[in-house]
Amino acid sequence: GESVGLHLPTLSVQEGDNSIINCAYSNSASDYFIWYKQESGKGPQFIIDIRSNMDKRQGQRVTVLLNKTVKHLSLQIAATQPGDSAVYFCAEKGGNTGKLIFGQGTTLQVKP
Amino acid sequence: EPEVTQTPSHQVTQMGQEVILRCVPISNHLYFYWYRQILGQKVEFLVSFYNNEISEKSEIFDDQFSVERPDGSNFTLKIRSTKLEDSAMYFCASSEQTGELFFGEGSRLTVL
Numbered sequence: 001g002e003s004v005g006l007h008l009p010t011l012s013v014q015e016g017d018n019s020i021i022n023c024a025y026s027n028s029a030s031d032y033f034i035w036y037k038q039e040s041g042k043g044p045q046f047i048i049d050i051r052s053n054m055d056k057r058q059g060q061r062v063t064v065l066l067n068k069t070v071k072h073l074s075l076q077i078a079a080t081q082p083g084d085s086a087v088y089f090c091a092e093k094g095g096n097t098g099k100l101i102f103g104q105g106t107t108l109q110v111k112p
Numbered sequence: 113e114p115e116v117t118q119t120p121s122h123q124v125t126q127m128g129q130e131v132i133l134r135c136v137p138i139s140n141h142l143y144f145y146w147y148r149q150i151l152g153q154k155v156e157f158l159v160s161f162y163n164n165e166i167s168e169k170s171e172i173f174d175d176q177f178s179v180e181r182p183d184g185s186n187f188t189l190k191i192r193s194t195k196l197e198d199s200a201m202y203f204c205a206s207s208e209q210t211g212e213l214f215f216g217e218g219s220r221l222t223v224l
Contacts, residue, residue, distance in 0.1 A: 034212065043116075043203050043215035044155060089155060098143045098207055099168050102155040 012109040019077040021106045023090035028071060032093035034100065035064060035075045037086045044089060047075070077108075085110045114138045116216035118204050124222045128193050133219045135187045135204030144187045145205040145213060146179065148172070155203065161187065194223045 013019045025033070031052040036044035050057045050064045050073075057064050063076040073090050087107050091100040117136045125131050137144050146158040159169040161179055178190045187206075191198055201220050205213040 032211070036215075038155075041218075043217045046212055046214070049212060091155075098145065098162075098209075098211075098213065099157050099160050100147075100155075100213060101157065102147075104154045 009104070010107045010109065012111060013080050015080060015082060015110055015112050017080055019075075019080045019084070019108060019110075021075045021077075021088050021090075021108065023073040023075075023103050025071050025073060025090070025092045025103075027092060027101075028068070030092040033064070033066060033073050034091045034093075035062075035073075036089045036091060036102075037084075038089060038105070039086045047088075080108070080110050082110045082112060084108060114214075116204055116206055116214050118202075118216035118219050120219055121217070122220040122222070124224065125194055127196060127223055131191045131194055131198075131221060133189045133191075133202050133204075133221070135189070135216060136185050137187055137204065137206030138208075138214055139185070141206035141208050141214075143167075143207045143209070144179075144181070145207075146189045147203045147205060147215075148200040149203065149218075150200045158189075158202075191221075194221070196223050199223045 034049040035047040037047050038044045048059045048062050048064045050066050055066050061078045065074045077084055087105045089105045090103045093100055119134045144161040147155050149155045157170050158173045159179055160167045176192045180188050199222050201218040203218045204216045207213045
């Protein structure tokens with residue numbers, strides 16, 4: 001069946017370092033991908049998205065890379081800050097109903 | 113900034129009782145969703161709703177679940193007879209079109 005997953009459950013980085021969070025997806029027909037950040041006790045918060053006709057998209061301190069050949073998505077956070085500590089989910093859009101399929105999540109821990 | 117609001121933030125109920133979780137989506141959005149997240153796990157799709165009808169539902173969304181948009185602003189999720197395994201965070205989301213989903217802060221359901 002279709003699934004979206006993450007390679008590592010926890011990533012620990014030093015404040016100021018760059019972080020890279022990875023995601024593998026299985027549905028090659030998906031055309032829209034989103035990264036969400038979830039802080040403890042809160043709902044998923046949109047970070048950045050990318051459509052399948054692109055391979056890179058940049059936001060403020062964040063970059064999403066999409067490799068459709070190997071069905072891999074990554075989120076790069078530059079100069080990681082303590083406020084970046086959260087669980088990060090990639091999500092894949094399937095069909096035309098807007099339904100998102102979420103990955104398992106990677107916990108990012110930022111050490112001061 | 114417009115946001116999705118959910119009530120209650122936490123509900124404790126006895127097994128077998130009916131529960132209604134309420135959501136007020138962002139006002140100009142047309143697509144509405146319910147997701148759930150069991151503690152420590154990924155966010156799972158339950159149902160999507162558009163034009164006053166269900167557009168898609170997952171296998172989790174069985175006959176015990178129903179959704180309704182009783183007026184122009186509220187979007188509700190009803191669980192008819194709660195089970196222990198229904199304990200989770202329930203997130204409402206909305207989107208303008210089938211793009212970025214905006215999530216609420218969630219309603220924690222505890223079934224005893």
